[in-house]
Amino acid sequence: MKLQEFYDTGRFVQRPSRPGTRTPAHLAQLMRYLSGEANIAQPIRPQGTGTSNTDCNTSVTGTVLRTTRLNRIISIDTYNHTVTAEAGVTLGDLIAALAVKGLELIGNYDQTERTLGGALAAPCIGAGIGHQASFLSSQLISLKVITSRGRMMKISNSQQHLLSAFRMSYGMLGIIYEATLRVQQITTFSASHRSLTVDEFAAVLERLAAGSIGLKFYLLPHKNHVYVDLRRYETTPGNSYRAPWKIKDWGESTVLPHVFKSLSRVLPIPSVRFQIIDKLSAATHGLLTTRLVNSGNNACGRRRRKSPGNLLYSTWCFPAVDFSIVIKAYTRFCQEIFERTGYRCDMPATGFRVGRDRSALLSPSFDETLIALQTISTQSRGWEDFAIDLADFAENWGGIPLFSQSLALRDGYASQIYTSRLEFFRKIRRQMDPENRLLNPYLARNFE
Numbered sequence: 246m247k248l249q250e251f252y253d254t255g256r257f258v259q260r261p262s263r264p265g266t267r268t269p270a271h272l273a274q275l276m277r278y279l280s281g282e283a284n285i286a287q288p289i290r291p292q293g294t295g296t297s298n299t300d301c302n303t304s305v306t307g308t309v310l311r312t313t314r315l316n317r318i319i320s321i322d323t324y325n326h327t328v329t330a331e332a333g334v335t336l337g338d339l340i341a342a343l344a345v346k347g348l349e350l351i352g353n354y355d356q357t358e359r360t361l362g363g364a365l366a367a368p369c370i371g372a373g374i375g376h377q378a379s380f381l382s383s384q385l386i387s388l389k390v391i392t393s394r395g396r397m398m399k400i401s402n403s404q405q406h407l408l409s410a411f412r413m414s415y416g417m418l419g420i421i422y423e424a425t426l427r428v429q430q431i432t433t434f435s436a437s438h439r440s441l442t443v444d445e446f447a448a449v450l451e452r453l454a455a456g457s458i459g460l461k462f463y464l465l466p467h468k469n470h471v472y473v474d475l476r477r478y479e480t481t482p483g484n485s486y487r488a489p490w491k492i493k494d495w496g497e498s499t500v501l502p503h504v505f506k507s508l509s510r511v512l513p514i515p516s517v518r519f520q521i522i523d524k525l526s527a528a529t530h531g532l533l534t535t536r537l538v539n540s541g542n543n544a545c546g547r548r549r550r551k552s553p554g555n556l557l558y559s560t561w562c563f564p565a566v567d568f569s570i571v572i573k574a575y576t577r578f579c580q581e582i583f584e585r586t587g588y589r590c591d592m593p594a595t596g597f598r599v600g601r602d603r604s605a606l607l608s609p610s611f612d613e614t615l616i617a618l619q620t621i622s623t624q625s626r627g628w629e630d631f632a633i634d635l636a637d638f639a640e641n642w643g644g645i646p647l648f649s650q651s652l653a654l655r656d657g658y659a660s661q662i663y664t665s666r667l668e669f670f671r672k673i674r675r676q677m678d679p680e681n682r683l684l685n686p687y688l689a690r691n692f693e
């Protein structure tokens with residue numbers, strides 16, 4: 246008698262299983278967890294590296310299925326320029342393996358410890374050059390997915406509607422097991438830098454956002470200053486070296502957060518502390534970004550194993566056509582909050598140009614080009630209130646939320662923004678997961 250038949254006799258009572266995290270080591274185990282045979286607590290939520298800051302990747306009363314052991318790179322096709330890998334491989338490992346074959350990802354993605362699955366199932370934004378290089382999921386060609394009932398489903402390039410639903414689906418339609426992506430030959434870009442006041446930046450923003458240039462910027466609202474990084478493919482861009490990019494990334498994402506965190510312990514007087522913090526940020530971006538890196542490629546990313554930790558962030562996107570006004574309003578907002586509450590973020594906010602992209606049903610930039618603004622801090626006391634105020638600010642300015650990165654998202658607001666696309670996604674989700682096995686309370690607020 247099979248185990249399930251034995252349970253069905255009623256002579257054996259299955260104890261409800263405890264919430265927890267499982268890390269399947271191979272495909273069969275992943276399928277078993279989802280099929281119901283393994284009797285794991287529900288709801289089930291897939292998780293990659295877990296760097297999203299909302300509850301999209303958690304399951305307090307159920308099971309988190311962490312994909313990090315499913316990390317094989319299956320094949321790299323140097324002729325057709327594609328790569329096939331399991332969902333748990335990190336972007337850093339993928340970038341390194343591609344580089345050996347003279348290839349790179351299309352688009353430039355900083356957070357290289359995130360997993361391929363997480364980067365495809367959630368918006369993975371970088372300073373990409375070109376129209377379809379802002380989200381990694383745009384490059385997706387085909388998928389192998391394990392459905393909410395534990396069955397394998399293959400989605401090919403010819404099933405564009407289904408692929409479009411799976412891109413940025415936050416693991417609600419099934420768990421990505423394997424993906425094939427388009428890649429490109431390593432191509433050197435030139436990186437030029439500007440140091441501008443907020444007003445000067447606002448004056449040129451519309452022109453910058455309208456092109457296909459890669460745009461990333463660092464905003465210091467309390468210094469009224471912006472450091473701009475512009476990337477374009479040139480006919481003769483010169484050589485690119487990995488070391489300067491590694492130093493820049495290390496300075497920005499590891500040294501600064503640690504120093505700022507320590508400063509808040511040893512320097513209790515905020516006015517002195519923040520003066521030093523702003524000077525250090527300005528020096529780091531002035532020196533590392535402006536002087537050190539003048540050319541690069543998408544293979545230059547640092548191979549980080551762990552998230553820098555301690556970093557609190559919330560990301561909202563805004564229509565690029567409005568951003569010259571929004572950035573001034575955001576600067577004032579940060580200054581007013583500081584005056585009123587004494588709270589301010591110590592890290593510069595980071596922004597990216599996100600080209601219009603219709604390849605995903607839930608693409609934030611489905612209708613127009615956006616600017617993604619990521620507010621970052623190491624200061625935890627007062628952060629939650631700040632994130633709520635920031636969500637209010639974003640709503641007032643027509644901000645587009647990311648379900649994996651926008652904190653304090655108000656119920657109902659996402660429906661106003663994603664409108665009929667959200668409704669259509671809900672229908673597909675109900676078909677793919679009629680028993681809501683993959684839906685946790687956070688996602689249910691918008692997707693049930």
Ligand SMILES: Cc1cc2nc3c(=O)[nH]c(=O)nc-3n(C[C@H](O)[C@H](O)[C@H](O)COP(=O)(O)OP(=O)(O)OC[C@H]3O[C@@H](n4cnc5c(N)ncnc54)[C@H](O)[C@@H]3O)c2cc1C
Binds near residue numbers: 294364370415
């Ligand atoms: C310091 C810091 C800086 C960041 N900078 C950026 C940035 O510049 N640009 C940017 O876009 N993001 C940034 N992020 C956010 C984050 O890195 C991205 O959202 C990332 O894509 C998440 O990848 P992950 O592997 O951590 O996925 P997770 O956070 O674990 O999961 C993300 C979502 O995908 C789902 N998921 C995960 N794996 C699978 C799978 N195999 N199948 C189906 N669904 C799955 C999860 O359920 C969840 O809904 C930053 C985060 C931090 C902490």
